[in-house]
Amino acid sequence: MNSFQIKCFLAVAEHLSFTEAANHLFVAQSSLSRNVLNLEDELDLKLFVRTKKYVRLTPAGAVLFEEFTKLQKQGDAAVARARKAQDNLEGFLRIGIIENQRSEAFLPQSISALRKNLPNLKVSLHRGNFKELRNTLAKNEIDIAMTVDFDLGEYQEQNVVSQPFFISAGRCVISKYHPLANLESVCIEDLKKEPVIAISPEISKGACQHLMDLCQLHGFLPTQVRYADSVENLILMVEAGLGFSVLDENSSIMASSAVHAIPITGHGPLSLVAVWHKDNLNPVIPLFISMLTEQMDDSHSEAPI
Helix, strand or coil, X not given: XXXXXXXXXXXXXXXXXXXXXXXXXXXXXXXXXXXXXXXXXXXCCCCEEECCCCEEECHHHHHHHHHHHHHHHHHHHHHHHHHHHHCCCCEEEEEEEECCECCCXXXXXXXXXXXXXXXXXXXXXXXXXXXXXXXXHHCXXXXXXXXXXXXXXXXXXXXXXXXXXXXXXXXXXEECCCCCCCCCCECHHHHCCCCEEEECCCCCHHHHHHHHHHHHHCCCCCCCEEXXXXXXXXXXXXXXXXXXXXEECCEHHHHCCCEEEEEECCCCCEEEEEEEXXXXXXXXXXXXXXXXXXXXXXXXXXXXX
16 A cells, blocks of 8 residues: 555545546546555555446445545644744744743743844743652653652653753752851861751752762761751751751752852762653754753863963
């Protein structure tokens, strides 16, 4: 079965005349008849009742006509969308951003640059915690999740690829009333007797483990760990003086007057990463990723040596 056989069948079914169908397709009637017969033989179905006075569809032919018509309309719509994408007339992108990450350093510029090529681009933005982003990506409710690199391990069951696009330094966050709050820098071991506030492993094993590994790297394991189900709640707990935590300097907590964010001695950088499914064929994704990484390269080239 090939596309021309289907086209011949649909033309005859629509006109209920081999002569009119052949004229419509600009082919010889013998060629059209042969293609319809070959289709019937291949499918082992009688599609038309033919007499000298009329041509009509059989029950099987009527079903096939309905289904092939639907497929043809879907195919035509797909081709039209593809042509619009090729001509840069439109596109869509659904982005999920991890909670409490400030986006002004990377998102506005990237979308603005993208709109220069796609003036009719439709963008939708979603906020969520680590678990919510993973779930919405798994359900194909977003095209890209923008998260922190230590959460990548949680995406193992999803067929994804990732791309770092923003580097941020880690900061120890404590209440402004804490005795160490006014230090210019802090060693994590200075806080080994303090409660640690971590993201719950139910939300992100990677986020929790990152904090535990940092403490262990500095020679201790926390004696008391308090868990938060979101960064927002973690911030509330820090503001209330219930313990300390570690967040990156791009977190919105840095704007809170109730906490102090102190550079950490010996703490490496954190990366924001874009994550998307390998089988997501949205043509806007690679364009957007290109814009993000170009910004990352520019920021590195402009950094003082």
